[in-house]
Structure formats: C-alpha cells, structure tokens
Amino acid sequence: MKNFMQGRGFNILIPLIAIFFGFAAGAVIMLFSGNNPIEGYSALIAGIIGEPYDFGETLQRMTPLIFSGLAVAFAFRTGLLNIGVEGQLIVGWFTSVYVGLAIEAPMIIHLPLAITAGAVAGALWGFVPGYLKARFQVHEVIVTIMMNYIAMHVTNSLIRTYLLDSGQRTGFINSTASLESGFLSELTQFSRLHWGFFIAAAACVLMWFILWKTKKGFELRSVGYNKNASLYAGMNVNANIILSMSVSGAFAGAGGAMVGLGTYQYANILPAFTNIGFDGIAVALLGASTSVGIFLAAFLFGGLQQGANMMQSRAGVAPELVEIIIALIIFFVASSYIIRWGLGRLTSRKGDK
Amino acid sequence: MDVILQILYIIVPASLIAATPLMLTAMGGLFSERSGVVNIGLEGLMVMGAFGGIMGTLIFEGMGFGNLSPWMGIGFAIVIGAIFSLFHAVASISFRADQIVSGVALNFLALGLTVFIVREVFDRGQTDTISARIFRTNIPVLSDIPILGPMLFSRVYLTTYIALLIVVLVWYVVFKTPFGLRLRAVGEHPMAADTMGIKVLRMRYIGVMLSGAFAGAGGAVYAVTIAGNFAAGTIVGQGFMALAALIFGKWTPFGAMGAAIFFGFAMALSTSAQQLPGFQNIPQVYFLILPYVLTIFALAGFVGKAEPPKALNQPYTKGSR
Numbered sequence: 235m236k237n238f239m240q241g242r243g244f245n246i247l248i249p250l251i252a253i254f255f256g257f258a259a260g261a262v263i264m265l266f267s268g269n270n271p272i273e274g275y276s277a278l279i280a281g282i283i284g285e286p287y288d289f290g291e292t293l294q295r296m297t298p299l300i301f302s303g304l305a306v307a308f309a310f311r312t313g314l315l316n317i318g319v320e321g322q323l324i325v326g327w328f329t330s331v332y333v334g335l336a337i338e339a340p341m342i343i344h345l346p347l348a349i350t351a352g353a354v355a356g357a358l359w360g361f362v363p364g365y366l367k368a369r370f371q372v373h374e375v376i377v378t379i380m381m382n383y384i385a386m387h388v389t390n391s392l393i394r395t396y397l398l399d400s401g402q403r404t405g406f407i408n409s410t411a412s413l414e415s416g417f418l419s420e421l422t423q424f425s426r427l428h429w430g431f432f433i434a435a436a437a438c439v440l441m442w443f444i445l446w447k448t449k450k451g452f453e454l455r456s457v458g459y460n461k462n463a464s465l466y467a468g469m470n471v472n473a474n475i476i477l478s479m480s481v482s483g484a485f486a487g488a489g490g491a492m493v494g495l496g497t498y499q500y501a502n503i504l505p506a507f508t509n510i511g512f513d514g515i516a517v518a519l520l521g522a523s524t525s526v527g528i529f530l531a532a533f534l535f536g537g538l539q540q541g542a543n544m545m546q547s548r549a550g551v552a553p554e555l556v557e558i559i560i561a562l563i564i565f566f567v568a569s570s571y572i573i574r575w576g577l578g579r580l581t582s583r584k585g586d587k
Numbered sequence: 588m589d590v591i592l593q594i595l596y597i598i599v600p601a602s603l604i605a606a607t608p609l610m611l612t613a614m615g616g617l618f619s620e621r622s623g624v625v626n627i628g629l630e631g632l633m634v635m636g637a638f639g640g641i642m643g644t645l646i647f648e649g650m651g652f653g654n655l656s657p658w659m660g661i662g663f664a665i666v667i668g669a670i671f672s673l674f675h676a677v678a679s680i681s682f683r684a685d686q687i688v689s690g691v692a693l694n695f696l697a698l699g700l701t702v703f704i705v706r707e708v709f710d711r712g713q714t715d716t717i718s719a720r721i722f723r724t725n726i727p728v729l730s731d732i733p734i735l736g737p738m739l740f741s742r743v744y745l746t747t748y749i750a751l752l753i754v755v756l757v758w759y760v761v762f763k764t765p766f767g768l769r770l771r772a773v774g775e776h777p778m779a780a781d782t783m784g785i786k787v788l789r790m791r792y793i794g795v796m797l798s799g800a801f802a803g804a805g806g807a808v809y810a811v812t813i814a815g816n817f818a819a820g821t822i823v824g825q826g827f828m829a830l831a832a833l834i835f836g837k838w839t840p841f842g843a844m845g846a847a848i849f850f851g852f853a854m855a856l857s858t859s860a861q862q863l864p865g866f867q868n869i870p871q872v873y874f875l876i877l878p879y880v881l882t883i884f885a886l887a888g889f890v891g892k893a894e895p896p897k898a899l900n901q902p903y904t905k906g907s908r
Contacts, residue, residue, distance in 0.1 A: 267707045315687055317627075372886040373895070375627070375687055376834060379827055380879035391872035506823050515691055552706035557699030564692035565674065568684035 248573055249520050249527070252566035253534070260559040264551060274551045281544025282537040288544070290422025293431050294497060296536030298323070300434040301489025302514025303532055304441050305356075305482045307523035309374075311445055312478035313458035314367070318378025319486040320511025321385030322359040324504065326352035326487025328389040331494040331501040334407030335397070344410040349433070349491045356487015357480045359385060364479025368472035374479065382507065390503045403502035413496035428496035434532075437485065438525040444481070454478050486511060516564045535560060592734070594863050598855055599738045606851025607747045608633070608809040612829035613836070613843040614757045615668075615801025620838060621761065622794025623774035623898040627690030628675050629802050630826025631697030635671045636806025638701040639664030641817040643807075644717045656719045657811040661804055668803020669796045671697065676795040680788055683902040694826075702819045713818035721746060721812050746808045751844070758840040770794060774896035777903040787903050805829065831882040838896065850878040 261271035282292050302319045309316035316322075330352030337344060363377040399405035413428040421427075445451040456464045457474045465471050489510065494501055513535055520534070521527025538560065542553035566573070612629055619626040626632075643663030647656035675693045678684040705714055723742040730740040761767035772780040773790040781787050806822055814821050832850055836842025857874035860866040 263703075267703075315685075317687070317691070366883070366887050370887045372883075375625075376830075376886060377883055379627070380831060380883050383824060383827070383879045384876045387872050387875040391870060391875075395870070506820060512691065512695070515688065516695075519688060552703045554699045554703035554706065557695055558703060561692045561695035561699055564688065564695065565678050565684070568688040568692065569678050569682035571684070572682040 245522055247577070248570045249522065249531075249567060251573055252520065252563050252570075255566045256559045256563035259562050260555055263555065263558060267551075269549065269551050274545055274549045274555070277548040277551070278538070278541040278545045278556075280548070281541030284544070285423060286421070287423035287425045288540060290418070290425030290427035292533070292537045292540045293422075294425060294427045294536075295540050296532040297428075297430045297434045297492050297496065298489040298510045299513055299517050299532040299536050300528060301437060301485050301492060302511050303517030303521060303528040304437055304514075304525070305485035305489065305511075306514045306518035307521065307528055308441055308445070308485060309360075309478055309482035310518060310523050311458050312454045312474060313461070314364075314374050314475065314478055314482075316360065316363075316378055316479065316482045316486075317375050317515070318360065318363060318381045318483070318511075319489075319514045320507050320509070321378070321382035322356035322483040322486035323490040323493070323508065323511045324382075324385045324389055325359045326356040326490025327494040328392065328490070328501050329355035329487070330411075330491035331404060331407055332397070334411030334495055335405060337411075338408065339410060341410040344408065345413070345495070348407075348411040348495055349488060352491030352494065353484040353488040356490060357484040360479040360481075360483020360486070361476060364476040367479070368475045382511070386504055386507065389501070393501060393503050397501070399500075404500045406499045407495060411495055412499060413492065414499065426497050428492075430492035430496035433488075434492065435529070437488065438529050441485070442525040450477070486514070489514075513560070516560055519564060519567050590864060596737050597859055597862070598852070600741070600743055601855035601859060602848060602852040603739075603747050604744060604813070604851070605854040606848045607744065607750045607812075608805040608825055609829045609832050609847035609850060610750045610754060610805075610844055611808060612802045612805030612826060613833045613847055614753060614840065615798035615803075615805065616830055616833040617757065617761070617798075617838060617840060617843060618770065618794045618801065619798035620794075620833065620899060621774045621896055622770050622791045623777060623896060623901065623903070624675075624679055624791055624795050625686040625690060625900045626675070626795070626798050627687050627830070628672070628693030628697075628826075629690075629798065629830050630822065630824070631690075631694035632668050632672055632799050632802035633806035633809070633826040633829070634694075634697040634701055634822045635799075636664040636668045636803030637810035637814065637821050638697075638705070638806075638817050639667035639803060640807025640810040641714050641717060641814075643667075644719065644811055645715060648717065648719050652719075654719050657717065657721045660717075660811055661807040664803040664807030664810075665800045666803075668799040668801075668806070670799070671803075672795050672799025675799075676792050679902065680791045680795070683904070686900050686902070698819060701817070705817065714816045716816040717811065720815055744808075744812050746812060750808070754840050754844045761840065771896070773903075774898055777898050777901075781903075781905065787905075791903070802826065802829070828878055831878055834895075835878075835882050835885045837885075837894070849881075853877040 264271040264274050281288055283289050302323060305319045306316055330348045333348040333351040359381060363374045366372040366377050367374045393404055397404040413430045415429045418427045453469050454474055457471050461471055517528055517531045517535055521531035538556045542556040545551045546553045612633055616626050616629050640660045644657045644660030647659045652659060675689050678689040679686040721744055723744055726740040730736045769785045770790055773787050777787045810817055828850055832846035833843045835846035853874050857871050
C-alpha cells in the first residue's frame with residue numbers, strides 16, 4: 235500500500251480526489267441555492283452522453299481543449315507557465331481562417347496549409363515571451379497575459395477593417411480548408427463534430443513522442459527539472475526555453491485552427507476571451523501534464539461545458555455551476571500538497587496499527 | 588489653443604475616471620506582491636467587488652438608505668473581496684499551491700460564482716440597475732479655477748479623489764511604518780524576516796486579504812460609478828490592467844498610480860479619439876494595445892528595468908534553505 239501511495243498510483247489518486255471534492259462542493263452549492271443535486275447531476279450526465287448529438291458536441295468541445303491543454307503542459311515540462319495559450323489560440327484561429335478565405339487550392343494542400351498557418355501564428359505569439367524570458371529574464375506569465383490582450387485587440391481590429399462579412403464575423407472559409415465532416419456529423423445527429431477530433435488525438439501522441447522519445451524532448455524536460463544541471467551538462471538552456479514556448483504556442487495555434495476550420499468555419503470579433511486557453515491550464519493541471527491525462531481531462535471539462543446546457547433546461551441549475559466546479563478542481567489539484575499530507579497521515583496511521 | 592483646451596477638458600476627466608478602479612486595484616496588488624504572493628487573481632477579486640458593490644447597493648437601497656447606499660455598497664464589496672481572497676491565501680500560502688495557478692482558479696471561481704448567484708437571484712444574466720448611483724459632481728471653489736477647474740474638478744467622481752488620497756496613504760503605510768517594513772521584508776527575504784521574529788505566513792495572509800479589500804473597492808467603484816449594474820461582462824480585463832499598472836509602476840504606489848492614469852488616458856483615447864480633432868485617423872487598436880505593449884517594454888527593460896520583490900512566487904516553508 236505504501237509503495238502504491240508513493241508511486242504512480244498516487245499521481246492518479248490526486249486528480250480523482252480533486253474531481254470528487256469539486257463535484258461535492260458543486261452539490262453543496264446546489265443544495266444551498268435550492269436545487270436538487272441528484273437531479274442536477276443526472277441532467278448533467280444526460281447532457282453529456284444522453285443523445286448521440288450531445289456526445290458529438292462534447293467531443294467537438296474537447297478538441298480545442300486538448301490542444302490548449304497540450305500547449306500548457308508542453309511549456310510546463312520545461313518549467314514555464316504559458317498563460318498565453320488564449321492569445322496564441324486566437325491568433326491561430328484568425329490566421330487559419332484567413333488562409334482558408336484568401337487562398338484557392340485543392341484540399342490536400344489547402345487544409346494542411348491552413349492548419350500549419352494557425353500553428354505558425356501561435357508559435358510566433360509564443361516565441362515573443364520565450365525570447366524575452368531567455369534574453370531579459372522577464373517572467374513569462376506577465377508577458378503572456380499582455381500578449382493575450384494584444385492578440386484579441388489586433389485580430390478584432392484586422393477582422394473589422396479587412397474581413398468583415400456580415401455582422402461581427404468574417405465570411406465562411408472555402409470548403410477546401412474545412413475540417414467539416416458530413417460523416418461524423420450525421421453519425422451524431424448533426425452535431426458540429428469534425429475531423430479535428432482525430433487530429434487532436436494525434437497531437438496527444440505527438441507530444442508524448444517529442445517529450446519522451448526524442449533527444450530534444452529529453453533536453454526540454456531536463457531544463458524543466460533543473461536549469462543549472464542542464465546548463466552544466468552542456469545544454470543550451472535559453473534556446474530550449476524559446477523552443478518550448480514556440481512549440482507550446484504552435485499547439486495552441488493549431489487548437490485555434492480547429493475552432494476556426496472545424497467548429498465555426500469563420501472567425502468573429504471577440505467581445506471577450508474564448509476561455510479555451512485558460513481552460514487549458516485546468517486541463518493540463520488535472521491531466522498531470524501527460525498526454526493520456528490531458529485527453530481524459532479535456533473530455534471531462536468539454537463534457538461539463540456541454541452538459542451544463544441540459545442542466546439548465548432540465549433541472550433549472552444555472553450553467554455557471556460548471557465553471558465553479560472547474561475552478562474548485564483547479565484549486566484542489568494545485569493544493570495537492572495538502573492532499574498528499576492528509577493521505578500521508580492516513581496511511582502512516584494505518585501503518586502504526 | 589481653444590481646440591487643445593477642449594480636447595483636454597474631454598480627455599483629462601475621462602482618463603482619471605477610467606484610472607480610478609485601476610489605481611485602487613493596483614494598490615491591492617501592491618500589498619499582496621510586496622508580501623511575496625503573486626496575485627493574478629486581481630481580475631477575479633474585482634469581479635467579486637463589482638458584484639458586491641451592486642448587490643450591496645441594491646440591498647441598502649431597499650432598506651431605505653438612499654444616496655448613502657452606493658458608498659455602503661463599496662464597503663460591502665471591500666468585505667466580500669477580503670473574504671473571497673482567502674481562497675487564494677489559503678491555497679497559495681498554507682497549502683503551498685502554485686500562486687499563479689491559484690490566481691487563475693480565483694478568476695474562474697469569481698466569475699462562475701457571481702454569475703451563478705445573479706442567475707439564481709434575478710433569473711437572468713444581469714442584476715437590476717441601481718438607482719442611487721454615485722454621480723459626477725463639481726467640487727466647490729476648486730472647479731471655479733480657470734483652466735484647471737474645468738479640467739480637473741468639474742464633473743468628476745468623488746471616488747477619484749478618494750483613490751488619490753488612498754495612494755498617498757498606501758505609500759505612507761508601506762514605506763514609513765513598521766508594518767510596511769515587515770511586509771516588504773517578508774516579500775524580499777522571508778527567512779531573514781522569520782529569524783527577526785516576524786510571522787511570515789501571517790503577514791502574507793494580511794497582504795493577500797488587503798489585496799482582496801482594495802481590488803473589491805476597485806471593482807465596486809467601477810460598478811457604482813460607470814457600469815450601474817453587474818453582469819458577466821462588467822469587468823473584462825481591468826484587473827489584469829491593474830496588474831500591468833503595478834508592474835509598469837515598478838511595484839511602488841506612486842509609480843502604479845502614474846501608470847494607472849496613463850493607462851486610463853490610453854483607454855479614454857481609445858473610446859473618444861473619434862471626437863477629437865487630429866486623432867480620428869489613428870486606428871483605435873493602437874490605443875487599445877498601448878498599455879499592454881508598454882508593460883512588456885517595461886519588463887524587458889526598455890523603459891527602465893522593473894524588478895519584482897525577490898521572494899515573489901515562492902511559498903515559504905519554515906526552516907527550508
């Protein structure tokens with residue numbers, strides 16, 4: 235038992251405990267606000283897996299969340315906290331849609347080009363804080379927060395000035411750049427599920443491969459564990475920091491491309507952040523920065539956000555309850571020290587008997 | 588000359604009004620960050636403050652306090668902000684959670700919790716509009732001064748001048764009192780402070796709770812002067828801009844005040860540039876991103892190096908090296 239507690243099992247246990255506490259707190263809030271928690275949660279679950287449509291929408295919602303989670307996790311492995319996933323995702327969304335609109339090409343060229351364009355834009359947006367961190371030792375968190383706002387205002391302005399089609403959005407992208415899938419959509423009662431889901435799953439494998447199976451990945455993780463030791467071992471710490479932020483930004487930008495080319499087929503003027511990028515922090519944290527963990531955490535959060543609608547219509551619970559649950563789960567995962575401490579107390583007491 | 592004065596009469600009051608919530612919130616951030624706790628959660632604390640300010644005002648209006656109720660609402664928001672900041676304090680100080688992650692969670696929680704309550708209470712996404720607002724007034728005597736009068740003292744909110752006084756007060760407390768010295772010591776070198784008998788964790792709790800109180804006031808002032816009601820979109824980014832002002836002001840009260848006024852100026856320009864001669868041709872986006880770009884420059888050392896408190900973002904464990 236003790237080995238289990240200290241080993242890998244423990245790392246799985248913490249997110250599970252955090253999720254449990256998050257939902258328990260959600261139930262308490264429902265009780266206090268005069269709702270029935272059992273009704274609320276059964277409506278929530280029905281909203282995730284009740285109908286094929288709901289399930290399709292859940293998978294659609296988790297697609298960009300996987301990317302934003304991977305982006306946060308990738309930087310985190312190098313000891314960097316990329317709060318700028320939101321901004322990188324926005325520029326990726328905009329750029330991929332721009333390429334989708336402006337270029338005429340057969341699908342086999344157009345679609346990869348549009349996705350790559352999104353990833354490159356995100357990478358550039360991640361490169362800036364990475365460079366400033368490496369060159370001037372500026373903390374990446376503040377720079378990325380500022381870059382988020384710059385991304386939102388600049389893309390909004392570009393759409394408003396050059397690409398406005400109807401209302402607050404651009405025109406629809408050419409079908410050759412679209413990730414839309416008639417097959418997947420029909421399978422799920424015409425949800426917005428698109429091919430991007432499989433690209434996201436592949437991206438999980440890609441991150442695992444880069445980090446654990448390549449020499450560069452070893453270097454990146456090594457810098458994350460101990461900068462000084464890595465420097466002493468002859469690694470170029472600064473180059474790795476810049477690379478890590480750029481790759482992280484590329485994941486985020488590709489996530490934006492999924493939203494632009496898959497879910498909406500256009501880009502619109504954003505009145506506020508999409509929150510997909512910020513949710514990525516929660517996804518990465520809950521998934522312990524592992525590919526499998528991120529996939530599962532993205533499913534959980536995507537499902538919660540989708541199921542929230544049903545919770546409102548069927549049980550009368552305000553959908554913001556889901557945001558509260560997500561926030562509390564982040565608190566509990568981040569406070570893993572106290573969970574570890576508590577569990578340690580429990581097991582050592584058992585050991586004494 | 589008259590044209591320039593006309594521009595100033597529009598832009599200067601607008602800048603000060605936009606700067607007021609930023610100033611107050613940046614003072615909150617100063618207490619927290621000077622004690623060594625990063626506070627990304629200022630945005631969420633402002634959301635809580637705006638919510639508390641409006642709810643408080645509505646409640647006190649109902650009890651018949653009339654024009655006093657928005658002021659009492661601000662007081663209510665200060666209490667709510669301080670209590671809500673305990674989430675961040677407990678997680679990041681006692682449970683040694685990553686301070687940035689905890690701050691991010693605080694932002695989520697504030698928005699979720701407030702909008703959830705609003706929906707449960709009002710059955711829609713926004714609160715009722717308060718009727719007893721704090722309105723713009725002319726300050727007697729001072730508003731009669733030529734040029735300066737109409738620029739600085741006419742049609743202003745009293746809250747702006749209170750905020751300016753508070754900045755002076757914060758400077759005095761942080762740099763001229765034993766409490767301020769202890770607060771800064773805890774943020775620079777907690778172990779040394781601990782050996783001198785200062786209770787590091789307690790000082791940090793005070794720092795974070797003060798940040799909650801001030802950010803609560805900032806959010807409430809925005810709500811009862813400018814917004815008039817509360818919804819999910821009431822506070823969008825002002826908290827982060829206050830954080831930027833704090834950093835651009837190099838973690839000092841007057842620096843943060845100056846930065847806040849400057850950011851307020853940029854915000855005022857972005858909304859009213861269309862009416863101003865000579866500014867029509869500059870795209871709005873430049874004014875919108877100016878505060879953020881400048882903050883990045885400040886951090887990179889192009890506008891003087893901004894050095895954070897040394898123990899910022901490090902949880903303190905007694906006896907650790």
